[in-house]
Amino acid sequence: MAEKINLTLNIWRKESPEAEGYFEEFKISVTPDASILEMLDELNNDLEAQNKRPIAFESDCREGICGTCGIVVNGHPHGPIPKTATCQLHMRNFKDGETLYLEPFRAKAYKNIKDLVVDRSPLDKIIQAGGFISVNTGNPPDANSIPIPKETALQALDAAECIGCGACVAACKNASAMLFVGAKVSQFALLPQGQPERYERVQAMVNTMDEMGFGSCTNTYACEAECPKGISITNIARMNRDYLKAKISSHSMQY
Amino acid sequence: MVKLDSKVPAGHISEKWEKHKFEMKLVNPANKRKYDIIVVGTGLAGASAAATLAELGYKVKAFSFHDTPRRAHSIAAQGGINAAKNYQNDGDSVYRLFYDTVKGGDFRSREANVYRLAEVSNNIIDQAVAQGVPFAREYGGYLTNRSFGGAQVSRTFYARGETGQQLLLGAYSALSRQIGAGNVQMYTRREMLDLVVVDGHARGIIVRNLLTGEIERYAGQAVILATGGYSNVYFLSTNAMNSNVTAAWRAHKRGALFANPAFTQIHPTAIPAHGGAQSKLVLMSESLRNDGRIWVPKKPGDTRKPNEIPEEERDYYLEVKYPAFGNLVPRDVASRNAKYVCDEGRGVGPTGRAVYLDFADAIKRMGRKAVEEKYGNLFEMYENITGDNPYEVPMMIYPAPHYTMGGLWVDYHLMSTIPGLFVLGEANFSDHGANRLGASALMQGLADGYFVIPYTLGNYLGTERPQKVSTDRPEFAEAEENVKNTIKKLLSIKGKKTVDAIHKELGHVMIDKVGISRTKEGLEEAIKKIRELREEFWNNINIPEDDKTLNQTLERAGRIADFLELGELMARDALNRNESCGGHFREEYQTEEGEALRNDEEYSYVAAWEFKKVGEWELNKEPLTFEYVKPSMRSYK
Numbered sequence: 001m002a003e004k005i006n007l008t009l010n011i012w013r014k015e016s017p018e019a020e021g022y023f024e025e026f027k028i029s030v031t032p033d034a035s036i037l038e039m040l041d042e043l044n045n046d047l048e049a050q051n052k053r054p055i056a057f058e059s060d061c062r063e064g065i066c067g068t069c070g071i072v073v074n075g076h077p078h079g080p081i082p083k084t085a086t087c088q089l090h091m092r093n094f095k096d097g098e099t100l101y102l103e104p105f106r107a108k109a110y111k112n113i114k115d116l117v118v119d120r121s122p123l124d125k126i127i128q129a130g131g132f133i134s135v136n137t138g139n140p141p142d143a144n145s146i147p148i149p150k151e152t153a154l155q156a157l158d159a160a161e162c163i164g165c166g167a168c169v170a171a172c173k174n175a176s177a178m179l180f181v182g183a184k185v186s187q188f189a190l191l192p193q194g195q196p197e198r199y200e201r202v203q204a205m206v207n208t209m210d211e212m213g214f215g216s217c218t219n220t221y222a223c224e225a226e227c228p229k230g231i232s233i234t235n236i237a238r239m240n241r242d243y244l245k246a247k248i249s250s251h252s253m254q255y
Numbered sequence: 256m257v258k259l260d261s262k263v264p265a266g267h268i269s270e271k272w273e274k275h276k277f278e279m280k281l282v283n284p285a286n287k288r289k290y291d292i293i294v295v296g297t298g299l300a301g302a303s304a305a306a307t308l309a310e311l312g313y314k315v316k317a318f319s320f321h322d323t324p325r326r327a328h329s330i331a332a333q334g335g336i337n338a339a340k341n342y343q344n345d346g347d348s349v350y351r352l353f354y355d356t357v358k359g360g361d362f363r364s365r366e367a368n369v370y371r372l373a374e375v376s377n378n379i380i381d382q383a384v385a386q387g388v389p390f391a392r393e394y395g396g397y398l399t400n401r402s403f404g405g406a407q408v409s410r411t412f413y414a415r416g417e418t419g420q421q422l423l424l425g426a427y428s429a430l431s432r433q434i435g436a437g438n439v440q441m442y443t444r445r446e447m448l449d450l451v452v453v454d455g456h457a458r459g460i461i462v463r464n465l466l467t468g469e470i471e472r473y474a475g476q477a478v479i480l481a482t483g484g485y486s487n488v489y490f491l492s493t494n495a496m497n498s499n500v501t502a503a504w505r506a507h508k509r510g511a512l513f514a515n516p517a518f519t520q521i522h523p524t525a526i527p528a529h530g531g532a533q534s535k536l537v538l539m540s541e542s543l544r545n546d547g548r549i550w551v552p553k554k555p556g557d558t559r560k561p562n563e564i565p566e567e568e569r570d571y572y573l574e575v576k577y578p579a580f581g582n583l584v585p586r587d588v589a590s591r592n593a594k595y596v597c598d599e600g601r602g603v604g605p606t607g608r609a610v611y612l613d614f615a616d617a618i619k620r621m622g623r624k625a626v627e628e629k630y631g632n633l634f635e636m637y638e639n640i641t642g643d644n645p646y647e648v649p650m651m652i653y654p655a656p657h658y659t660m661g662g663l664w665v666d667y668h669l670m671s672t673i674p675g676l677f678v679l680g681e682a683n684f685s686d687h688g689a690n691r692l693g694a695s696a697l698m699q700g701l702a703d704g705y706f707v708i709p710y711t712l713g714n715y716l717g718t719e720r721p722q723k724v725s726t727d728r729p730e731f732a733e734a735e736e737n738v739k740n741t742i743k744k745l746l747s748i749k750g751k752k753t754v755d756a757i758h759k760e761l762g763h764v765m766i767d768k769v770g771i772s773r774t775k776e777g778l779e780e781a782i783k784k785i786r787e788l789r790e791e792f793w794n795n796i797n798i799p800e801d802d803k804t805l806n807q808t809l810e811r812a813g814r815i816a817d818f819l820e821l822g823e824l825m826a827r828d829a830l831n832r833n834e835s836c837g838g839h840f841r842e843e844y845q846t847e848e849g850e851a852l853r854n855d856e857e858y859s860y861v862a863a864w865e866f867k868k869v870g871e872w873e874l875n876k877e878p879l880t881f882e883y884v885k886p887s888m889r890s891y892k
């Protein structure tokens with residue numbers, strides 16, 4: 001078994017949504033094969049055994065696909081390794097003696113509930129405003145009735161791979177959700193099924209994003225760099241084009 | 256004793272569902288608005304049900320302990336979803352999918368349910384595509400398929416290795432549309448902790464608001480559970496960390512029978528545990544067995560690096576034992592044999608619980624580039640987790656609990672033994688018998704939610720015409736009291752052990768004695784140990800903090816308490832079933848060649864357990880008859 005490494009952790013603590021937050025220091029020794037969340041599991045196990053308050057953090061699949069986890073490690077949402085969700089960040093990426101700062105995703109639109117847990121439900125509100133194709137369950141046409149070029153389907157899938165973790169917002173100095181929204185808008189804008197509602201959709205989603213308190217995009221690309229799925233910022237460009245088109249087309253004129 | 260009526264309609268298997276849809280009662284559109292329907296769980300099964308019922312006009316209240324429906328464990332499914340489209344023109348049909356599923360389930364499922372599943376499978380693909388699910392396509396723009404174990408046709412639809420994610424996001428988008436429209440009231444971060452039964456019918460639930468600790472009451476004219484499977488009873492499994500049995504278990508304790516709890520599936524190709532800190536197991540796609548060769552050293556305790564072990568000192572045990580299928584034997588056979596070689600001391604890696612999956616020959620044969628094209632992303636994922644490069648050193652794999660075929664007993668209408676309580680998806684026992692075929696769980700979850708429950712729920716409401724009940728009724732008060740008392744009790748123990756420590760110990764017992772391979776002695780020992788652990792749990796755990804805020808330890812404690820009861824029932828069920836079938840292998844019952852030996856004379860039934868009190872159940876049997884697919888013995892030699 002690989003030799004353990006010793007680390008100093010500075011972890012963000014906050015007892016309740018209303019409480020003031022602070023950093024608490026822990027010294028720990030961890031196997032490099034563990035993920036950072038497994039390291040926290042062990043730390044929590046120790047704390048619980050001493051009847052101390054464990055660190056609240058969220059995770060579920062631990063395979064990088066559910067989007068539940070999300071810790072800012074040394075200033076990087078999901079840590080320093082590109083295209084890696086927090087749960088897939090292994091301790092072998094850190095050196096013996098290192099100091100780590102663990103913080104929650106911070107953004108105006110995310111409420112910090114406790115320790116490393118935040119409320120990202122505003123992202124759901126954006127989807128509820130238009131992130132869908134309006135089709136009822138029933139008898140849609142045969143799946144093969146509309147051929148879709150392989151490339152197009154793959155591009156749509158590239159966008160659809162967004163795991164909704166919200167790291168893009170935490171990475172952005174304006175706390176903008178443009179990458180998240182751009183990805184969903186793009187998935188449907190690329191596919192024939194998404195065409196009928198294409199322009200209403202982009203407006204509804206962008207407007208809700210604004211209402212939820214997310215900031216605007218100033219093209220720093222920080223979101224793309226921190227995205228655990230490598231969602232491309234071309235999705236933002238596509239969304240902006242559609243949004244502009246929607247604004248000037250008669251489509252959206254309201255009298 | 257409970258009278259188990261499967262309510263399978265009469266007629267030829269291919270006409271049952273169609274005919275029955277006509278016979279079932281309907282609720283007229285104006286009346287649907289008057290019905291409050293509670294849906295617990297918003298994974299594939301729950302989200303598809305909630306969305307569809309809301310589209311029909313019902314008032315839906317949906318609950319999930321997650322912060323958003325898109326986090327459900329369904330999101331992690333990789334491989335794909337089956338359907339009998341026969342786009343490949345390779346001889347597939349509804350009948351063949353039905354046939355393969357019954358056979359794959361080792362003749363322990365209900366034929367009529369399975370046929371209906373196969374029948375609606377095609378609609379699922381149409382529905383998903385209409386929602387914008389970007390399935391893989393050919394250059395011509397048409398959908399493509401891959402093949403999966405247990406079938407001789409290519410019928411699996413997929414989206415890279417993210418099929419579950421894409422299907423769940425499809426269902427989530429449909430659900431989000433209904434939430435946005437005000438037809439579904441979505442309650443996130445709420446955990447159902449009890450079922451409320453009024454005059455024998457399910458009429459409500461008690462939930463805990465996970466952020467505030469508040470205990471809340473909700474009433475409805477029907478309750479639908481779609482709360483997933485219970486593989487986490489093993490502590491280490493491929494399931495998401497929070498997957499648990501609590502909703503189903505509490506319903507069980509209110510009178511819903513639990514069927515075939517011992518039928519669990521252990522997947523052969525997961526990344527092995529690295530040590531005691533391991534929190535869950537990550538699945539590697541089964542497709543790797545198409546080109547990788549599985550082996551261990553011939554000599555026990557051989558600590559040489561794999562590349563230093565010469566060819567003649569390696570044991571390619573599956574190829575030797577099963578020359579016809581080799582590394583492609585079914586999941587249970589592969590898992591069992593991996594356990595055997597490790598039990599012999601020939602396992603590899605730091606814990607000795609792993610076998611090699613070697614691509615050296617594949618690289619020689621196909622070239623590195625071709626291997627990369629086929630498995631590149633899997634190799635990357637493996638390297639990210641283990642730090643080893645599978646192009647250079649063999650991968651290590653070990654079986655992991657993955658799926659639970661057992662679950663709450665339901666009839667053909669997906670209704671449990673408590674009228675008004677319906678159970679969908681992995682939480683029910685319905686379609687997979689003793690073993691589930693790959694790519695069939697996504698299909699079942701969506702079949703249940705999109706295409707079965709909208710009809711059968713209508714029939715229940717149309718027949719019973721349940722009235723609204725008030726949450727002020729004594730039944731609600733009693734259930735709330737029950738929940739509060741449990742929480743109080745948990746918080747007051749203030750012992751020495753952590754909740755996780757007990758869960759780990761339970762996991763050890765379960766995987767060792769109620770896992771890949773089982774014996775009478777082992778199961779009896781397991782029951783004894785689980786009872787001891789349960790004692791210890793209720794007397795010696797410690798939960799810091801109170802119940803007034805987010806308290807994740809308290810959440811886990813409630814779930815482990817239920818696992819400690821379920822674990823015993825699993826062992827009892829396994830002990831009762833004196834045969835081997837599908838994922839249930841009793842060492843006493845095997846052929847001379849070491850294959851599972853079914854006993855159709857005595858065990859062709861669904862074992863449905865009725866809760867009496869903790870540690871005490873009564874067995875009820877639903878006999879199974881096979882009119883269309885005649886039971887036969889599997890052989891992979």
Ligand SMILES: Cc1cc2nc3c(=O)[nH]c(=O)nc-3n(C[C@H](O)[C@H](O)[C@H](O)COP(=O)(O)OP(=O)(O)OC[C@H]3O[C@@H](n4cnc5c(N)ncnc54)[C@H](O)[C@@H]3O)c2cc1C
Binds near residue numbers: 481
């Ligand atoms: C790694 C992995 C890969 C897989 N790959 C495939 C595959 O390729 N093909 C395939 O067909 N199958 C696959 N499966 C199986 C399949 O993913 C699952 O069986 C299926 O997704 C289960 O869906 P579900 O809707 O029944 O439950 P889940 O998706 O588990 O959803 C459960 C829901 O219930 C909620 N819930 C649970 N308890 C409570 C409670 N007490 N109170 C409130 N809410 C509650 C949760 O919040 C969640 O919303 C895979 C499984 C795993 C583990």
